[in-house]
Amino acid sequence: MLSLLSLFPVVAAGSATFSSFRLAGAQEFQTFHPASTFEVFPNGIDHPLSGRAQPAHFRDSALAFIHKRLGNGTTLYKSGFESDVAAHVYVHQQFNGIPVTNAIANVAQNKAGKVTSFASSFVSARPRKVPSSVAKLSAEQAGQRATSALGGSALNDREWTLAYLALNADELVLTYAIPLQLSPEQRVLAYVDAATSAVVSVINQTLDLTYRAIPITARDPNDGFELIVDPEDLVASPSGWTTPRSGINSHATRGNNVVATLYTGTLTAPEPFDNYTWDASLEPDDQRNVNASIVNAFYVLNTVHDVFYRYGFTEDAFNFQGADAIFLRVQSTITRNNAFFFPTPDGTPPEIHMLLWDSTSPMRDGDLETDIIAHEATHGLTTRLIGGGSGGCVNSAEAGALGEGWSDAFADWLAQTSEDIKDFALGTYVLDSPIGIRSAPYSTDTKVNNITFELLQSSEGEVHVFGELWAEVLHLQLAALVAEYGFTSDARTNPTGTGGNVIWLHLFVDSLPLLPCQPTFLDARTSWIQADAVRYEGRNKCLLWKVFAGRGIGVGAKADHVNNFEVPEECA
Template sequence: MFAFKKLLASTILAVVCASGALAAPWDASAKYATHRVREVTRDLKLETFHPESTYETFGAGIDHPLSKRADAGFEDAAVEFVAEKLSVPADQVSYKSGYEGDAHTVAYVKQHHEGVPFANAVANVAFNKDNKVVAFGSSFVKPSTIAASTPAISVDEAIAKAEAALGGKYNNWPASLEYLAQADGSAALTHVVQIQNEGTGAWYEAFVDAHSGEVLSVTDFVAKASYKVVPIQEEDLTEGFQTLTDPQNTASSPFGWHSDGTTSTTVTAGNNVITYKGSTSGTASQSSSGLNFIYTQNPNQAPTASANLNAAKVNAFYVVNTMHDIWYQYGFTEKAYNFQNNNNGKGGAGNDRVTVSVQDSAGTDNADFSTPADGQSGHMRMFLWDYTNPERDGALENDIVVHENTHGLTNRLTGGGTGRCLQTTEAGGMGEGWSDAMAEWTEHSDSSVPDYVMATYVTNDGAGIRNYPYSTSASTNPLRYSSIKSLNEVHNIGEVWANMLHNVYAALVSAHGYSNTARTDASGTAGNNIFLHLFIDALALQPCNPTFLTARDAWIQADANRYGGANKCILWKAFASRGLGVNAKSYTDDSSVPSGC
């Protein structure tokens, strides 16, 4: 058994903070929404804590304290709204980041004490185009005790402690000093440092008690895919490849896929992504002049054969770039914390294109994606699958690549580009669900919504890698909100959320039809256009570490912002059909919908 580290702060003194904020102890029934157990190393197991978020949506919107000031920016308006709403002194609230979108403006703020920000006490405010507040989420806290704001140990000492505890090395990303709200109601002062292990792929943001040197908590930037073992039968890959000419969308990637606006390449590297094997110099080069990347995959040879390896690098490069271009049209842009090296003066931090390690040697039968904050590259690792002979390459299964890439989308948009806000068990589970739902979205080709199965190629099994197909049929897929009661693992919880979104998608397409141009034109009014707009809008609206309930409410509010609530009843009926109705609570089903629906 692993020994739990005690999450206790030292050198504390009593203070009173944020009378309108949450105070400990937290309801034990909300543990999925506040905790997550992480087996960091063989000798270290942490139960990380994240204050429960409160969340409100306001339909057409309410006024904020600066509504009558024509010169007030949304940054100041958000700070003033939070201070007034939570009765928090203004000097304990500061603006962190935000952006103006086409349907809403969002701002993310932090709680402070004596000038030191809280890592896990944050708030988000959304405004509609009428400058009304339409959504508010908060995990601000009222600590019972709080550590002195002057560290007793140095950053270098904290780094050494973190390296020893986490089995990695400090990656030289600038350290910070932040308070960490704890489950017992205290607040610890921590040095925050990033520790990586290149061999295992581990990448943690460590919170080291600045008085005792104890590692109190971690943010795990890596979102791992976990797959059940299923019977495998050998099958050749005989179809699926096409030669596409200039597939980039220059409205999303104005430099194309092989330039950052300054430097052009003839390899699988560009402004949005680089794919390689072994090191970033191990890219695939054009196979002939004119940026032609034509490699014929031979299913009878090992995936490590030269042509097969290059085919995998080219396919991953194509998929990640394509998702970048699709998401850009729906709002995941530079100012909304996307992944690009050159942001072309349009906001955001830049220097953070996705790095994709193909046929990574660190594992098999898996894949993962690491999402640090805006300004650091997201990192995808694609592994080989050894259930068949020859082995199969996950980089050639598009739904696996899209699933992993979507972890970057959801981790960046939730919480304002921090990479910290899908860390609880429930929120992490929804992260897996969003990834499956996005993979499904990319594979629809008409208005039919058949049952969807994930990852049949790498397993050579028509049943795929999930417990049930995603389906509108309750007999085919019985998962409901109440199913979470018997689940404690993020991928299983994710199946519940993904199946709800499958039902939402089916309802929207049934009502509004299907557009064949939705991947390149976000202006359409078809059901698949609406679904992806609401999918991405809701991520920015929802609070840090959302629950099924708050994520559902964010979808409803996103529809109010963008479509004037035209799809309110469609959404409510779809969610309620799987137990997430108006009165759903504490993983108990409810099928009711608002009056008028």
């Protein structure tokens, strides 16, 4: 039977939403997230430049398609890149030559030049209010106004440029986006009206783990330290891990991908890296333990960088290299019992803060738990690939929950070592608890974990709670794919392997750049299925749908988060 899904586009429409940010005892700020449309074309469709004797560049053909859908003169090119199976182009909606920061559209094309997906969160083409594009205050004045209104200090690590911000579907305001450090553990993006100097919106830019060198296949010090020889993947890191952009080997934990320092200073751990031993009887911040902690965190984060690179998160695809290498703050003292990722747009270095945990004595160091570092690093992957390197498309309630789920899920993938997909719990070492920091381990056993789509109906949850659903679903997807195709033992460096774990990570990475800005769970489900259509010609469609449907995200699931256990007719 021919599937309707194969013949016609799958269209998902998301509702407009608002997210809020409140300072302690102060005004609450709301940010508008425009309604999005997300269409996928499993077999691909033609664009307006199809049929030419000389094939068009993917950027030109994507822009032609976008202009046909959204109108000429409506867009500003933002970014684009080409992977081994698809090309991606991102644009902002524009008025008066100024981009609308929260209105993005994106197109994906396969290697045959066919359009395979289209997403847009554009607002009205004729808003009721479009202010002048001429600012009445300077960027410096906007920065002063932001700090005066909110406190903290403005960060100068990126250019403060003008952009329209959609306050709703029919009203724009001309703003400067000012990044602020409100406290050691809190960073935000404040939008300042360029005409009135009012702070009109504030977005949280702090992604944290929140409550609840060791070999990369191990989890924590309980598994033991080993001498690891030449761990660099020279395909992903041609100059190794300790050579920064300057080309001069630093012989320290400072390189092109990661700069790992003790939080309280600029101290890096010098070579030889096998000199530093960990003494579990001492506090982590004892000087004898500090360098061992820095080296381990540096090793794990670089390894994750190399894995992501192999699967398509390259410099062209907005990863963290050279000028925007990740600053890894080891044993950060900004607070306790947590870990933080501070996202940035492409070209600006982000930061990861790894903390100490005081549930035990001596305290335990998150820098020694592989899954926590992997979780934070995955926030970098998702915040860069969704939105074309913007760093700002994972802020709405559902998008934030997906972000936490993706981060848990990759840490889970990294921890699996065989066809026997084991239950996975995050943060077991730092809490000294087999359950870790989440409500339950991720498991194929419904007696251990039975959460379904209706979890999102709760008014008491937050992004980490809701994110558990997505991580659990991806755990089940991994188990199903490995049961079908087996397990590739060298998957971290072999993206051509045939095992289910290789297929899973390709779907994971491939699905992200397809998504609209501020995606929903239904968008994420659709992009996962479409990633399989593009890379594997849809051969896993029914397997993947059965997993989604098994947890209530079936083909009839809607934005009301009522469970639906249906699969497409051809998969029944």
